[in-house]
Amino acid sequence: MTHRDYSLLGEDARRAVETGLTAAEWYHTDVPRKEMKALMQRTDMPAIRDTIILYGSMIVFAAIGVALWPSWWSAPFWLAYGVLYGSAMDSRWHECGHGTAFRTKWMNDVVYQIASFMIMRNPATWRWSHARHHSETYIVGRDPEIAVMRPPALLKLILNFFGIVDVLTAVPRMVYNAFVGVHPSEKTFVPESEWPKVVRAARLHLAIYAATLLAALWMRSILPFMIIGLPRLYGAWHHVMTGLLQHGGLADNVVDHRLNSRTVLMNPISRFIYWNMNYHVEHHMFPMVPYHALLRLHDAIKHDLPAPNTSIADGFREMWPALMRQLRYEDYFVKRELPATAKPYREEFHAAA
Amino acid sequence: MAQWIDACATDDIDEEDLIRWDHAGHTYAIYHSPDGEFFCTDGQCTHEQVHLAGGLVMDYTIECPKHNGQFDYRTGEAMRPPVCVNLRTYPVKVEGARVWVEV
Ligand code: FES
Numbered sequence: 001m002t003h004r005d006y007s008l009l010g011e012d013a014r015r016a017v018e019t020g021l022t023a024a025e026w027y028h029t030d031v032p033r034k035e036m037k038a039l040m041q042r043t044d045m046p047a048i049r050d051t052i053i054l055y056g057s058m059i060v061f062a063a064i065g066v067a068l069w070p071s072w073w074s075a076p077f078w079l080a081y082g083v084l085y086g087s088a089m090d091s092r093w094h095e096c097g098h099g100t101a102f103r104t105k106w107m108n109d110v111v112y113q114i115a116s117f118m119i120m121r122n123p124a125t126w127r128w129s130h131a132r133h134h135s136e137t138y139i140v141g142r143d144p145e146i147a148v149m150r151p152p153a154l155l156k157l158i159l160n161f162f163g164i165v166d167v168l169t170a171v172p173r174m175v176y177n178a179f180v181g182v183h184p185s186e187k188t189f190v191p192e193s194e195w196p197k198v199v200r201a202a203r204l205h206l207a208i209y210a211a212t213l214l215a216a217l218w219m220r221s222i223l224p225f226m227i228i229g230l231p232r233l234y235g236a237w238h239h240v241m242t243g244l245l246q247h248g249g250l251a252d253n254v255v256d257h258r259l260n261s262r263t264v265l266m267n268p269i270s271r272f273i274y275w276n277m278n279y280h281v282e283h284h285m286f287p288m289v290p291y292h293a294l295l296r297l298h299d300a301i302k303h304d305l306p307a308p309n310t311s312i313a314d315g316f317r318e319m320w321p322a323l324m325r326q327l328r329y330e331d332y333f334v335k336r337e338l339p340a341t342a343k344p345y346r347e348e349f350h351a352a353a
Numbered sequence: 354m355a356q357w358i359d360a361c362a363t364d365d366i367d368e369e370d371l372i373r374w375d376h377a378g379h380t381y382a383i384y385h386s387p388d389g390e391f392f393c394t395d396g397q398c399t400h401e402q403v404h405l406a407g408g409l410v411m412d413y414t415i416e417c418p419k420h421n422g423q424f425d426y427r428t429g430e431a432m433r434p435p436v437c438v439n440l441r442t443y444p445v446k447v448e449g450a451r452v453w454v455e456v
Contacts, residue, residue: 040409099421131420131435
């Protein structure tokens with residue numbers, strides 16, 4: 001059994017480069033250029049509509065929460081606000097980071113900055129970590145965004161449903177970035193020209209939290225933190241639930257997204273919060289296709305992909321037992337069947353998976 | 354010494370699109386802009402070794418298919434992270450229905 005070293009500066013990272021895994025060509029389903037061009041087309045309207053609904057609902061929920069505070073009647077409104085803040089911001093950060101949500105660049109940039117703050121990610125660092133996640137998805141030691149390592153740290157995963165691990169990692173890192181600079185592990189994937197942006201963003205985020213703290217002290221109430229900061233904890237569960245399904249229990253060190261990513265069909269509310277990232281194999285294979293065209297992309301390539309999980313519960317039924325097995329035997333992973341119409345997995349690349 | 358090479362026909366490339374063109378062991382991308390002009394750049398993205406031919410042309414930008422980095426294909430200027438290094442560009446002329454590139 002292999003023991004995985006997830007450090008970006010560790011042994012597995014070195015081996016991935018040495019064996020050529022990091023330079024290997026990823027599998028793509030053939031899609032005619034005309035069809036792909038149509039799928040990639042950008043437009044502002046769907047994202048403007050969704051952004052108005054999103055931030056509009058947040059304002060309404062927070063206003064009712066404040067009006068009913070400190071009564072328990074405010075709780076459902078905080079829960080609704082929280083899930084939009086602590087979970088929907090993950091997908092907004094993601095889509096706007098790719099620059100595909102809106103056609104207009106500044107709209108992507110504005111939503112990206114707001115969402116990065118709310119989800120507690122440094123907008124400069126995470127842009128680069130996500131680029132690496134796409135180049136080297138679930139390559140051990142290279143992908144800085146591996147959510148479920150092997151063997152899985154179950155307590156951490158469960159605590160993270162309340163954002164605890166993320167926040168306990170993000171806050172010290174924000175302080176480090178603000179006062180010391182870019183962390184050595186971040187220097188492996190953030191180019192030097194971007195380092196001043198990392199520091200600037202950390203200082204800005206820190207200043208907003210400091211202002212929130214002053215407001216809380218002045219009001220002698222945690223209410224300001226109910227609006228800024230705490231929803232990253234009490235509203236995180238949805239993005240953790242959907243995020244675990246993206247790659248959890250599947251292969252690592254492979255160059256075929258059909259083996260390491262999972263597409264899960266979901267209800268429309270979860271799809272709104274998650275901005276269709278449940279079509280995750282499709283997104284990884286073709287990151288140029290905006291969220292609003294992923295359903296069409298799914299239809300165009302589903303003949304070449306494993307059948308999607310039919311619901312969130314179905315996804316967990318597949319993933320959870322795999323995580324349990326990985327506790328004892330970390331090389332175990334779920335290998336999903338391809339339909340007869342699909343091109344087979346390229347076993348020569350994946351013998352070690 | 355640079356010389357003009359007959360690269361492709363004008364109607365080989367749809368408007369607001371690009372094609373890959375390989376010549377003398379080097380790979381290029383040739384673009385057809387929305388107003389009918391042609392341009393040529395290096396074919397590989399400057400971020401990682403990915404060909405731009407699978408990318409998306411929007412107005413005068415090419416978006417890389419791997420991480421959505423963008424370049425202005427007229428000047429090669431890197432416009433959107435994760436690309437930071439400009440693309441090399443090459444002079445283009447159209448004669449009759451042919452596109453010529455000086456490489
Ligand atoms: S390879 Fe082109 S943007 Fe990364």
